[in-house]
Amino acid sequence: MAEPMRIRAKLNGDTVEVKVLIRHDMETGKRKDPSGKVIPPHFIKTLIAKCKEKTVLDTVMGISVSKDPFLSFKFKGGALGDKVTVAWVDNTDDTRTDEATIS
Amino acid sequence: MQVYTMFDSDEKGVQVMDQGRRNALRMASALGLVCAGSLLGPMRAFAGEWKANSFEAKGLANALKELGVDSYTMSGEVSVISAEIAENGAVVPVSVNSAIPNTEYMAILIEKNPNPLSVAFNIPEGTEAAFTTRVKMGETSNILALVKANGKWFAASKEVKVTLGGCGG
Numbered sequence: 001m002a003e004p005m006r007i008r009a010k011l012n013g014d015t016v017e018v019k020v021l022i023r024h025d026m027e028t029g030k031r032k033d034p035s036g037k038v039i040p041p042h043f044i045k046t047l048i049a050k051c052k053e054k055t056v057l058d059t060v061m062g063i064s065v066s067k068d069p070f071l072s073f074k075f076k077g078g079a080l081g082d083k084v085t086v087a088w089v090d091n092t093d094d095t096r097t098d099e100a101t102i103s
Numbered sequence: 104m105q106v107y108t109m110f111d112s113d114e115k116g117v118q119v120m121d122q123g124r125r126n127a128l129r130m131a132s133a134l135g136l137v138c139a140g141s142l143l144g145p146m147r148a149f150a151g152e153w154k155a156n157s158f159e160a161k162g163l164a165n166a167l168k169e170l171g172v173d174s175y176t177m178s179g180e181v182s183v184i185s186a187e188i189a190e191n192g193a194v195v196p197v198s199v200n201s202a203i204p205n206t207e208y209m210a211i212l213i214e215k216n217p218n219p220l221s222v223a224f225n226i227p228e229g230t231e232a233a234f235t236t237r238v239k240m241g242e243t244s245n246i247l248a249l250v251k252a253n254g255k256w257f258a259a260s261k262e263v264k265v266t267l268g269g270c271g272g
Contacts, residue, residue, distance in 0.1 A: 015231070026239075028239075030217075045153040046153055054227070054229075055227050056227060056229065056230050057224065057225075057226075057227070057230055058224070058225040058226075058227065059222060059223065059224050059225070060152070060153045060154075060158075060222070060223050061221070061222045062158040062218060062220055062221055062222065063158075063218065063239075064213060064216050064218065064221040064238055064239045064240075065221055065222050065236065065237070065238060065239070066193060066194045066195070066236075066237035066238060066239055067193065067194075069236065069237065070196075070235070070236060070237050071234065071235070071236050072234065072235040072236075073224075073230060073231065073233070073234050073235075074230070074231040074233060075227075075229050075230040075231065076229045076230075076231075077229045
């Protein structure tokens with residue numbers, strides 16, 4: 001099972017700034033291990049963030065997003081105490097959902 | 104610590120007494136996955152579709168074609184913010200933003216990567232067209248921020264010099 005994400009959601013005026021740090025190899029499938037065997041691709045394909053059932057971000061990723069991806073974005077319509085939920089799915093159909101409270 | 108070798112471990116050596124516990128554990132984790140899957144079901148339905156054609160396209164021209172971009176205009180209202188020089192191509196911080204009203208889609212493409220498209224954002228109403236992330240770069244290249252607004256395509260680009268490539272083995 002994938003490791004938890006670190007999510008921070010901070011209200012600034014009427015805008016919520018969200019920072020997400022994900023633990024993921026983001027393996028390209030083009031690298032070889034020391035024995036010469038190709039390391040299979042393993043990367044996040046989609047990531048969705050929601051606040052109060054509304055989608056606030058909808059992302060598709062490829063293999064050239066760095067290992068342990070970082071993402072920050074801003075949206076309007078969130079209030080103190082609301083939850084921001086972030087979910088990703090990778091190419092092996094592994095998935096992880098975490099949430100943070102807007103502070 | 105390489106995950107793909109985990110099934111090569113010497114399972115035959117495990118004592119029979121342990122087997123029941125291992126099976127129970129396996130079952131529990133399988134159940135956990137099923138539960139997570141069903142919870143996520145409705146969420147996935149909203150995901151922008153991951154299109155292999157666009158992500159696996161080789162070269163900038165092909166990648167743009169697969170994204171449905173016939174032509175685009177360089178715009179001063181779109182910006183790519185990144186360091187001039189990236190010492191490590193495996194982790195290049197980059198920010199993209201668009202001040203064009205009704206920006207509905209943004210993508211980051213690394214011109215000289217074998218597969219230029221790196222990440223794309225569908226931007227719902229209420230979300231700012233401004234993102235920061237980190238990308239891999241194989242060599243010195245332009246980073247292109249591609250924007251769709253009011254049915255038209257715009258872009259901005261910035262060259263980042265890479266001293267150590269991030270795609271090698």
